[in-house]
Amino acid sequence: MEATLIKHIGHTAFRDIDTFVQGGGYRAVEKAFGMRPEEVTEAVKSSGLRGRGGAGFSAGMKWSFVPKESQLPKYLCCNADESEPGTFKDRQIVEYEPHLLVEGIIICCYAVGIHSAYIYIRGEFAYGAEVLENAIAQAYSRNYLGRDILGKGFDLDVTVHRGAGAYICGEETALLESLEGKRGQPRLKPPFPAVVGLFNGPTVINNVETLAAIPSIINNGADWYAAIGPERNRGTKLFSVSGHVVKPGVYEMPLGTNLLALINDCCGGIRPGRTLKAVIPGGASASVLRAEECNISLDFDSLAKAGSMLGSGGAIVMDDSTCMVKVAHTASRFFYEESCGKCTPCREGIGWVEKLFRRLESGGGRETDLALISDICDNVKGKTLCPFGEAFSAPLDTFVKKFREEFLEHVRQKRCPFGNPPPDPVH
Amino acid sequence: MAFEFTAENQTEFERILSRYPQKRAALLPTLYLVQKQHGYVCKDAIGFIAEKLGIEPVQVYAVITFYTMFNLKPVGRFHLQLCNNISCMLLGSEKLLAHLRSRLGIGLKETTPDGLFTLSTVECLGSCGTAPVLQINCDPYRENLGIEELDRLLDELRASAGDAPAAQE
Numbered sequence: 001m002e003a004t005l006i007k008h009i010g011h012t013a014f015r016d017i018d019t020f021v022q023g024g025g026y027r028a029v030e031k032a033f034g035m036r037p038e039e040v041t042e043a044v045k046s047s048g049l050r051g052r053g054g055a056g057f058s059a060g061m062k063w064s065f066v067p068k069e070s071q072l073p074k075y076l077c078c079n080a081d082e083s084e085p086g087t088f089k090d091r092q093i094v095e096y097e098p099h100l101l102v103e104g105i106i107i108c109c110y111a112v113g114i115h116s117a118y119i120y121i122r123g124e125f126a127y128g129a130e131v132l133e134n135a136i137a138q139a140y141s142r143n144y145l146g147r148d149i150l151g152k153g154f155d156l157d158v159t160v161h162r163g164a165g166a167y168i169c170g171e172e173t174a175l176l177e178s179l180e181g182k183r184g185q186p187r188l189k190p191p192f193p194a195v196v197g198l199f200n201g202p203t204v205i206n207n208v209e210t211l212a213a214i215p216s217i218i219n220n221g222a223d224w225y226a227a228i229g230p231e232r233n234r235g236t237k238l239f240s241v242s243g244h245v246v247k248p249g250v251y252e253m254p255l256g257t258n259l260l261a262l263i264n265d266c267c268g269g270i271r272p273g274r275t276l277k278a279v280i281p282g283g284a285s286a287s288v289l290r291a292e293e294c295n296i297s298l299d300f301d302s303l304a305k306a307g308s309m310l311g312s313g314g315a316i317v318m319d320d321s322t323c324m325v326k327v328a329h330t331a332s333r334f335f336y337e338e339s340c341g342k343c344t345p346c347r348e349g350i351g352w353v354e355k356l357f358r359r360l361e362s363g364g365g366r367e368t369d370l371a372l373i374s375d376i377c378d379n380v381k382g383k384t385l386c387p388f389g390e391a392f393s394a395p396l397d398t399f400v401k402k403f404r405e406e407f408l409e410h411v412r413q414k415r416c417p418f419g420n421p422p423p424d425p426v427h
Numbered sequence: 428m429a430f431e432f433t434a435e436n437q438t439e440f441e442r443i444l445s446r447y448p449q450k451r452a453a454l455l456p457t458l459y460l461v462q463k464q465h466g467y468v469c470k471d472a473i474g475f476i477a478e479k480l481g482i483e484p485v486q487v488y489a490v491i492t493f494y495t496m497f498n499l500k501p502v503g504r505f506h507l508q509l510c511n512n513i514s515c516m517l518l519g520s521e522k523l524l525a526h527l528r529s530r531l532g533i534g535l536k537e538t539t540p541d542g543l544f545t546l547s548t549v550e551c552l553g554s555c556g557t558a559p560v561l562q563i564n565c566d567p568y569r570e571n572l573g574i575e576e577l578d579r580l581l582d583e584l585r586a587s588a589g590d591a592p593a594a595q596e
Contacts, residue, residue, distance in 0.1 A: 157446075
């Protein structure tokens with residue numbers, strides 16, 4: 001299987017537009033310009049490409065929801081906020097394939113009739129932002145961006161916009177608020193961004209990986225793409241693997257790749273002398289899988305059926321030296337730090353859950369804390385404006401349910417059986 | 428003292444403004460620019476930005492406090508930001524933190540008396556495959572860190588500091 005998204009990972013040469021063009025880059029733009037915009041959208045729709053940000057919604061459908069005629073300007077926001085713990089895939093595209101992303105952006109904007117695009121990149125990726133700025137400047141200098149692109153009468157401006165350290169800004173409506181210069185707190189939907197988005201204009205919001213997949217779909221055809229991966233889960237996907245494996249990293253594999261095969265064949269297996277204990281398969285918002293559940297196909301539908309999710313494709317692998325109470329506490333502290341505070345169940349609920357996990361890991365927990373955590377999680381689920389409530393309540397509850405014995409052992413021994421010191425208070 | 432952009436940063440500010448259809452959208456990049464010039468966002472700068480962007484000072488303040496990357500107080504010349512999320516924790520970030528605390532003699536959110544180092548923990552930096560990870564100011568990440576690399580890094584930073592004044596983005 002030839003890589004299409006991170007072909008040049010580790011090689012900085014393809015940041016240069018000449019090298020990129022010599023390797024066949026920007027050909028998809030020329031091809032797309034020879035098609036009618038609605039044909040481009042149709043190709044993306046029939047390719048089966050589903051959004052790579054986590055929700056897995058059909059990219060072509062998303063584009064088609066934007067009204068053709070609009071009084072207000074339409075916008076594209078490329079979501080490069082990559083902040084889901086365990087995920088580091090978009091950064092590879094940004095740093096090693098910046099022109100592939102720009103190419104995907106141009107094609108999307110042409111298809112939807114957009115003349116202004118923003119790449120919202122997390123603030124910590126200052127270096128990646130610089131790489132993108134340089135690539136965009138080069139694209140302007142070759143008239144792939146700017147006025148009357150390639151003499152086809154199409155105009156497009158692309159701006160890199162840095163976030164400033166807030167996980168929630170990866171949520172699409174929070175991203176819009178942040179881009180408008182406000183606190184990144186999610187908006188109520190509807191109206192959906194496709195109708196009322198950035199600066200109130202119709203807006204497409206796509207993940208970096210989604211947009212980077214567009215050029216190869218245009219070059220090779222929708223049928224080519226639709227032949228990769230299982231039914232309803234087409235194309236290759238970037239899997240970020242971290243934790244206790246021999247060779248952590250980002251691997252491009254077809255959707256439907258087996259999780260154990262990813263760990264053993266791509267990542268060289270679990271580190272020597274240890275055995276697999278658990279995997280968080282799709283970033284911290286995905287529910288943990290026990291070792292015996294890891295013989296599973298990595299695609300949207302299979303993971304949803306197993307009560308977890310593909311999410312961002314960020315797999316955190318844990319061996320038998322890992323204390324699951326500590327992992328659960330670390331995850332809860334993250335969500336506590338990052339709750340935007342807009343919805344009461346989320347803001348208050350995650351604070352309580354973090355305190356309970358900390359108490360359990362410190363050895364002061366009670367058996368009733370387990371039911372209390374589940375009860376709080378249950379009361380957050382479905383009661384928040386944005387998916388953040390689900391993002392922490394489902395996985396944190398799952399830790400308690402799947403590793404109940406380990407939690408009880410902490411209560412019985414009045415300490416962490418793995419010998420971990422009590423966690424620091426949240427500052 | 429009233430805050431003003433340097434001539435160079437005023438030009439940069441105008442370039443930033445030109446990229447957005449609404450002035451307020453330039454707030455985050457403008458805050459970065461202020462921080463680049465001044466090291467942190469002082470009270471005078473808040474009023475200055477509000478006036479430039481046609482919003483209220485409280486709207487600027489509300490944004491500064493929502494995000495983690497803007498400083499309302501001066502920070503050390505090297506702001507050490509250690510990731511302590513799951514993957515980094517699994518691969519030993521806590522040992523690194525303990526080491527930093529004892530070597531620098533400061534706690535979290537504190538600055539060494541010489542103004543060189545401020546120590547913070549941060550949530551996932553998005554580099555879990557090269558855990559544990561440290562970011563210094565806004566520079567490229569320091570990855571796959573162990574205690575020895577960390578010690579070398581601190582020495583390197585101290586040496587590079589020379590007599591230069593404190594305060595960075």
